Amino acid sequence: xxxxxxxxxxxxxxxxxxxxxxxxxxxxxxxxxxxxxxxxxxxxxxxxxxxxxxxxxxxxxxxxxxxxxxxxxxxxxxxxx
Amino acid sequence: xxxxxxxxxxxxxxxxxxxxxxxxxxxxxxxxxxxxxxxxxxxxxxxxxxxxxxxxxxxxxxxxxxxxxxxxxxxxxxxxxxxxxxxxxxxxxxxxxxxxxxxxxxxxxxxxxxxxxxxxxxxxxxxxxxxxxxxxxxxxxxxxxxxxxxxxxxxxxxxxxxxxxxxxxxxxxxxxxxxxxxxxxxxxxxxxxxxxxxxxxxxxxxxxxxxxxxxxxxxxxxxxxxxxxxxxxxxxxxxxxxxxxxxxxxxxxxxxxxxxxxxxxxxxxxxxxxxxxxxxxxxxxxxxxxxxxxxxxxxxxxxxxxxxxxxxxxxxxxxxxxxxxxxxxxxxxxxxxxxxxxxxxxxxxxxxxxxxxxxxxxxxxxxxxxxxxxxxxxxxxxxxxxxxxxxxxxxxxxxxxxxxxxxxxxxxxxxxxxxxxxxxxxxxxxxxxxxxxxxxxxxxxxxxxxxxxxxxxxxxxxxxxxxxxxxxxxxxxxxxxxxxxxxxxxxxxxxxxxxxxxxxxxxxxxxxxxxxxxxxxxxxxxxxxxxxxxxxxxxxxxxxxxxxxxxxxxxxxxxxxxxxxxxxxxxxxxxxxxxxxxxxxxxxxxxx
Numbered sequence: 001x002x003x004x005x006x007x008x009x010x011x012x013x014x015x016x017x018x019x020x021x022x023x024x025x026x027x028x029x030x031x032x033x034x035x036x037x038x039x040x041x042x043x044x045x046x047x048x049x050x051x052x053x054x055x056x057x058x059x060x061x062x063x064x065x066x067x068x069x070x071x072x073x074x075x076x077x078x079x080x081x
Numbered sequence: 082x083x084x085x086x087x088x089x090x091x092x093x094x095x096x097x098x099x100x101x102x103x104x105x106x107x108x109x110x111x112x113x114x115x116x117x118x119x120x121x122x123x124x125x126x127x128x129x130x131x132x133x134x135x136x137x138x139x140x141x142x143x144x145x146x147x148x149x150x151x152x153x154x155x156x157x158x159x160x161x162x163x164x165x166x167x168x169x170x171x172x173x174x175x176x177x178x179x180x181x182x183x184x185x186x187x188x189x190x191x192x193x194x195x196x197x198x199x200x201x202x203x204x205x206x207x208x209x210x211x212x213x214x215x216x217x218x219x220x221x222x223x224x225x226x227x228x229x230x231x232x233x234x235x236x237x238x239x240x241x242x243x244x245x246x247x248x249x250x251x252x253x254x255x256x257x258x259x260x261x262x263x264x265x266x267x268x269x270x271x272x273x274x275x276x277x278x279x280x281x282x283x284x285x286x287x288x289x290x291x292x293x294x295x296x297x298x299x300x301x302x303x304x305x306x307x308x309x310x311x312x313x314x315x316x317x318x319x320x321x322x323x324x325x326x327x328x329x330x331x332x333x334x335x336x337x338x339x340x341x342x343x344x345x346x347x348x349x350x351x352x353x354x355x356x357x358x359x360x361x362x363x364x365x366x367x368x369x370x371x372x373x374x375x376x377x378x379x380x381x382x383x384x385x386x387x388x389x390x391x392x393x394x395x396x397x398x399x400x401x402x403x404x405x406x407x408x409x410x411x412x413x414x415x416x417x418x419x420x421x422x423x424x425x426x427x428x429x430x431x432x433x434x435x436x437x438x439x440x441x442x443x444x445x446x447x448x449x450x451x452x453x454x455x456x457x458x459x460x461x462x463x464x465x466x467x468x469x470x471x472x473x474x475x476x477x478x479x480x481x482x483x484x485x486x487x488x489x490x491x492x493x494x495x496x497x498x499x500x501x502x503x504x505x506x507x508x509x510x511x512x513x514x515x516x517x518x519x520x521x522x523x524x525x526x527x528x529x530x531x532x533x534x535x536x537x538x539x540x541x542x543x544x545x546x547x548x549x550x551x552x553x554x555x556x557x558x559x560x561x562x563x564x565x566x567x568x569x570x571x572x573x574x575x576x577x578x579x580x581x582x583x584x585x586x587x588x589x590x591x592x593x594x595x596x597x598x599x600x601x602x603x604x605x606x607x608x609x610x611x612x613x614x615x616x617x618x619x620x621x622x623x624x625x626x627x628x629x630x631x632x633x634x635x636x637x638x639x640x641x642x643x644x645x646x647x648x649x650x651x652x653x654x655x656x657x658x659x660x661x662x663x664x665x666x667x668x669x670x671x672x673x
Contacts (some may be wrong), residue, residue: 004411004418007480020549024542031539034531049460049539056464057547064339065558072566073340079564079573 024050086126088144089154089192090202092119093161093185100178109169112177116161116184123158126151131194139254142194148521149375153191153311155519156379157184159505160303160386167390167498168296175216180300182209187304191311196244196254199312203240203276207233210305217293228569229289232275232282240272259316270317276309277360278353280329284569287337287349291402295393298345302352302389303382310359310378319366327364328455330357331462337567338469342403342560344392344478348385351428351470354462355381361459362443365450368522373442375520380435380509384427387502388474391421394495395478398488404473404560409483417491418479420499427506429471430463432537435506438513438528441537445526463537464544471541472548477560 006012031047042048096115103111128151132144146154161184168176186209189202211233215226246265248254259266275282286306290298317323334350334357341347355377362374394417395410396402411418423434430436440463447455490496509516517524527533551557 002412002415004415004479007411017549020545024546027535027538027542031535034535043536047539049536050543052460053464053540054543054547056461057468057544058551060335060461060465060468061339061547061551061557064336065556068336069340069558069565072337073561073563074566076562076564078566 087119087122088132089119089123089126089158090185090189092122093181093188097178097181097185100174100181104174108174108177112165112181113162113169115181116158116165119184119188120158120162123155126154133194139197140195141198142255143189143198144192145194145256146192148519149311149315150191152375152379152519152521153307154188156382157187157191157304157307160382163386163498163502164296164300164303166501167299167393167495169494170492171294171296173216173294176213176294176297179209179213179216180297183213183300183304187308190308194256196247196256199256200237200241200244204237206305206308207237210301211289213297213301214289214293217297219292219294222292225289225292228573229285232285236272236275236282238272239268239275243268243270243272256315258318261317261320261322266316270313270320273309273312273316274326276305277313278306278309278330278356279326279360280333281568283330283334283353284567284572286353287334287346287567288569290349290352291343291345295397299386299389299393302348302385306352306356307378307382310356310363310374313360313363314371314374318363318371320364323360323364324452324455325364327357327359327361328458330354330360332357332458332465335462335465335469337565338465338473340558340565342405342562344402344404344407344474345389345396347404347469347474348388348392351466352385354466355385355428357462358440358443358459361455362446365443365446365452365455367446367450369449369526370443370446372517372520372522372524372526373439373446376439376442376513376516377436379516380427380439380506383502383509384424384435384506387420387424387499387506388428388470390495390499390502391417391424392474392478394491394499395488397495398491399486401484401486403562404477404481405562407478407484407486408481409479410486410488411479413487414479414490416496417499418475420496420503421475421479423503423506425471425475427510429467429541430537431471431541432529432534433507433510435509435513435516437510437537438516439509441528441533442526445533460540464540467541467544468548472545 028047028050031050092115096111100108100111100115126146128146128148130144130146131142133140133142135141161180164180164184165177168180171177183206186202186206190199190206193199193202207230211226211230214229215223217226243265244254246268247259250263250265259269261267261270271282275285278286290301293301313323331354334353338347338350338354341350359374359377359381362370362377392402395407395414398414399407399410401407427434427436430440444456444459444463447459491499513528514524517526548557
């Protein structure tokens with residue numbers, strides 16, 4: 001009935017990770033096969049977008065956690081005084 | 082010529098008027114009939130139609146239907162119907178009146194052909210949307226609605242100032258291409274910019290939207306920013322400053338979205354990010370980028386409403402909206418989760434969803450114009466939006482740790498509204514040419530080129546990898562009960578500072594100096610004259626009045642003796658009176 005019940009199984013995380021990693025492996029292989037018509041030179045590097053996406057997200061999270069949060073975080077009743 | 086259609090805003094205005102008096106089931110059907118009629122009407126709107134009236138020497142154009150206004154008008158009618166279906170279970174008639182008014186105002190804005198009609202609907206929209214926030218029913222709703230109104234009224238003043246200056250300089254109030262050339266256009270740009278959540282002017286959105294009701298936020302998300310995008314696309318295409326503004330808008334909100342706890346606030350920040358793509362497209366100003374902006378607005382309204390609907394459903398069913406209190410809802414709300422995932426995929430631009438076919442036009446346009454940095458930033462923002470809206474929203478609400486909450490699935494009408502929105506998101510993604518055919522310029526863009534699909538899959542796939550690894554390693558910032566300051570800190574603290582200054586300095590100065598001076602210069606002389614006239618009053622006027630009162634009193638005292646209260650006395654008096662009367666009559670007639 002509810003297909004999401006899958007996630008209640010103890011090994012669901014493992015299966016999800018296996019699916020994700022094999023999907024990414026296939027994408028990386030395909031990247032070498034499909035010919036690019038690049039606007040800029042650097043797009044022709046294999047897996048340019050993969051690396052960029054990964055680095056972008058790591059930078060995003062680290063900056064948000066270690067730079068932005070210490071500056072802006074306040075108690076929930078900060079404005080209530 | 083005869084008009085075979087109704088002005089779209091008029092349908093909603095009439096709808097809002099009657100919604101004031103209808104209640105119960107009748108009202109619920111009424112709020113569905115009105116946008117349904119408007120949607121049918123939208124399909125028969127004649128393109129190229131202009132209706133103008135001359136009024137006190139001005140050429141007012143309340144209806145101008147061209148390709149640009151038509152696309153926005155159409156999507157506004159579609160989303161109005163979905164809003165009504167979603168809010169079918171809402172008993173508060175005030176919500177329905179405010180929603181219909183907002184829809185009327187938004188349609189008025191996109192079909193207005195002159196600045197005065199535009200301004201009228203612009204202000205109507207500010208009022209009706211702030212009312213929607215005010216009746217949100219959350220602890221901070223009322224205060225947030227005042228802050229919201231304050232920002233929008235300020236924006237309205239900028240806009241009006243710009244319009245008047247523009248009218249003074251050109252003698253025309255026609256609302257067409259303007260361009261950033263002088264002070265008048267700058268004021269108009271700022272007026273539009275406050276509604277289009279320009280950076281630093283954006284704070285009203287994440288402040289107010291999470292304070293509305295579960296259905297109110299869905300209404301808010303669709304109209305205000307997108308009608309501002311429309312006005313920018315009309316008046317400022319190709320304005321280079323907007324490229325910078327837009328790119329900043331795509332980038333900074335995603336950092337806030339990562340650390341934000343309130344799910345609807347996360348969506349509010351990602352809304353700014355998405356509008357940033359549209360503003361960038363307007364700034365680039367080529368046919369491809371403007372098409373991209375319009376297409377993205379169309380797609381965005383649907384998936385953003387869908388995401389707010391899914392979080393609204395979670396909020397309505399659980400009463401909670403913070404990531405710290407949610408989690409594990411996949412067990413009991415599978416349909417809401419499914420629709421939420423469709424919305425999340427669309428906003429992330431996953432191939433075969435609407436975001437993919439619209440956002441990529443703007444990104445491609447930046448590449449075609451050789452704007453390398455802009456292109457890099459837009460890619461960064463695309464990865465980031467996937468990260469916080471695409472993964473974070475469904476993950477923290479429906480999976481993550483088990484909150485123990487087992488709410489019922491959302492009611493049927495809400496699932497229906499979400500289902501239709503989800504269907505449209507996928508339909509546009511699978512068959513984008515239906516949308517492309519109504520865009521302002523002819524479309525030569527091919528969304529499903531193999532390398533383009535690969536780029537997006539790589540970008541998103543490895544963003545997902547980054548999220549997974551960061552979660553597993555525990556580096557991902559844990560959700561916590563806290564608020565995050567935004568630039569409105571400056572507005573709010575400076576106002577508080579002013580109030581402090583007001584209490585400690587201005588009030589004291591007024592009390593000690595102004596009041597004393599006033600007392601000596603005015604109050605004391607006036608008191609002196611008042612005392613003099615009081616004396617006159619007491620001894621002269623009152624003396625006279627008292628004297629006559631005393632006289633009246635003694636007369637009435639003697640008269641009172643006649644009033645004995647015995648019936649026989651009155652009878653005698655009556656008889657005597659008649660006799661006297663008879664005598665008088667006889668005397669006057671000169672004998673019998």
